[in-house]
Amino acid sequence: MEKKFTCIVCPVSCTLRVYQKEENIIVEGNSCKRGKVFGENEFINPKRMLTTTVKVVGSNLKRLPIISSDEIPKDRIFEIVQEIYKISVEAPIKRGQTIIENICGTGVDIIASRSIKK
Secondary structure, three states, rough: OOEEEEOOOOOOOOOOEEEEOOOEEEOOOOHHHHHHHHHEEEEEOOOOOOEEEEEEEEEEEOOOEEEEEOOHHHHHHHHHHHHHOEEEEEEEEEEOOOOOOHHOOOOOEEEEOOEEEO
């Protein structure tokens, strides 16, 4: 199986061709080592940082921007967003405050990316 990706780790945006030959993952088209690592990871287990919002109660602002503390598996993003949208948080909230610990058993926390006053 062969997959093609556009590398997103630097502004060059190399077009990568990634395939498995025996037990090795082969990455072609990268112009740097970071591109090779990106291609391997994207082929085996793609992950992404998640940024979205959550409902806020007790403030003039209606939504709080949040971010994941680490990358999450790409194939679980929809499931995780559905869990986030089920909750609301009460103001005040401090930037960096954990909103949800270990979201969906991933080991990744959801964190407030701004402060909101009451």
